[in-house]
Amino acid sequence: MSIKKLLLFLVLSSNLYFSQNREKIQEIDSLINLADQNIDVDFDKTLLFAEKAITKAKKENDPERITKAYFYAAKSLVFFRRLEKSTQYIEEGLRVNALTNDVLLKSLFLSLKGSYYSRMSLFEESFQSKQKALKLIELNHDLESQLLIADLYISFADYYTDTNDFESAHLYADKSIDAIEKIPEQKYLSAKKIFREKPFIYFYKSWILLQEKRPDEALPFIQKAYNNAILEKYNYMALFYEIYGDYYFQTQAHPKAIEYYLKTVDNKEKFHQNHALVDSKIAASYKALGDYKNMSLYSERAGIRLETDRKDDLEFVQNEFNQTLKKEKTDKINLQKKNFYTILLVIFISVLLLIIVLLRSRKIRKRKRKIIQEQEYLLSEKKIEIKEREIEIEKLQKDTFEEVLQLAKQNDPAFLARFQEVYPEFCNNILELQPDILTSELILCAYLKLNFSTKDIATYTFVTAKAIQNRKNRIRKRLNIPSDADIYIWINDL
Structure with missing residues (x-):
């Protein structure tokens, strides 16, 4: 009788344990789903739900859910340009992902890492990371892989637009549109939001056409981008307002352009996004209308913000360098403590073990030299990396100057507007005089x-x-x- 009671107790205890565990897993999944639902709606909530999911998934030691939660947190942080924290989540997510062997999730992380590089203006690194992401899933036929492939194609189109290779840009944009439009709308809308990028795909196609000064051809894609963003209940509409503003600017409808640019600024502010470039576009629109007072106001505001962004980027690079130095210092202190305790151990050891202690001390010193050499090498590599980033920033500034020179030599109508963006203070001084x-x-x-x-x-x-x-x-x-x-x-x- 007692054996039966014991067995019954074990069965009930087991059922209770698995029931509680199942509830915890469901709670984590619910948090991850909430994070997904708030993509392009409220990134603050996406980050909040993702970080809650991380905490709970770690308690359950669930690498798959930890990795998914890391992704949503990193996605939000990249959006907010909080790059230092986002790269920690990305690298940690890729490390944990190795345990889960989820190829699609790894591809998502590599794609996000490419977006992170793009935010840092490291366009080649961004392109390479996204190519790695595509290679992992290019033969997959499931819905989520196909959606991610379409998104990667449009990111390639954006890269080629930045390099002025418009033929390649259109090639990949059309491949992206073809891939996304093959998927029935109901099936598309059933996928998680993290994979659904149709509004942005149409947006980038219109962006390419506007870079080529083809506004009439761009308009249908602008409308599709905007309408799909509304259909998917986006709250973050800044890009779609801005592209409408660009269209109206190119078609000389400057009051309408200003209207959409101001909508862009308002929406960006709600999402804690800076709007220096949009301010410069507003200034150019007011310039076209002959409203120099407002032109000066927005030019000055844009110039101040652009300078702040430049300083922020340099500060981020410097912070990374400082963190490396701090880690090196901590490692050295820990090593010194270890040596101190080793010396104390040597003092209290018996004479009979003196030879052994001396040999051990020599081994420790050798190890110390090796560690210091390795650390100095890593520090040197980090300095080189920082120098390369500084060179990259200087190159971007030089490219901007060369662009202005080229526009001037070609007597391009866009020369003055671009010159005002690059030298707002000079233009303001002229207008004051x-x-x-x-x-x-x-x-x-x-x-x-x-x-x-x-x-x-x-x-x-x-x-x-x-x-x-x-x-x-x-x-x-x-x-x-x-x-x-x-x-x-x-x-x-x-």
Whole structure:
């Protein structure tokens, strides 16, 4: 009788344990689903639910759910540009993912790592990471893999747009659209939100066309992007408002462009996103309308924010370097403590073991030298990496300057707007000196700022050198430049 009671007790205890465990797993899955549902709706909530899921999954020692929760947390942090924390989740997620052997999840992490690199303006590294992601799943035919493949194609299109290879950009954008449109809408909407990127796919196609100054062809894709974002109940609509603004700017409907750019700013602020580039677009729109007061306001705001972003990027690189130094210091302190205790041990050891102790001490010193050498090597590598990042930032600045020079040499209509984005302070100073300065005069000031000679300006603008010299003389009068002052030096000192 007692044996039967014991067996009954064991069965009931086992059922209770598995029931409680099942409830905990369901709770974690529920948190992960809530994180997914808030993608592009409320990233703060996505991060909140993901971090709760991480805590609970760790208590249950569940690597699969830990990894999924890491992904959603990292996705939110990349969106918020909290890059230092996001890279910790990404690397930890990839490490834990190795235990679960989930190829699709690993591909998601590699794709997200590419987005992280893109946020750091490391476009080649971003492209390579996303290529690795595609290689893992390119032969898969399940719904989620096909959706991720379509998303990776459009990210390739974005990369080629950044490199001005529009033929390749269209190739991958069309492949992405073809892949996504083959999936029935009901089936598409049944997938987790983390895989559903249809609005962004149409967005990037329209973006490519706008970069080629083809607004009429871009409009249908802009409308599809916007309508699909509404269908999927996005709250983060900034990109779709902004692309409408770009369309209206290119079609000379500047009041409408400003309306959509202001919507973009409002939406970005709700999601804690900076909007310096949008501010510069608003400034350009006001410039086109002849509203120099608002142009100056938004140009100044954009310039301040862009400078802040540049400093933030440098600060992030410096923080990574400081963290490395801090770790090195901690390791050395721990090593010193270890040596101290070893010495104490040597003091209390018997004479009979002296030889053994000496041998051990020599081994420890050798190990210490090796560790320090390895640490110094790692530190050297980190310094090189930081230097490369600084060079990359300098290259981006140089590329921007070269872009402005090229627009000037081509007498491109976009030259002045781009020049104002790059040199907002200079333009503001000119306007303060002469608020009613003509656009043609402001363009000439821009050429002088870029140190073009009279002959060069005449060549690029298809007028005579004498006409340019006359314009320079008028500029002297308009800006009250002393007759004995070198106009180039005066302009550059402004």
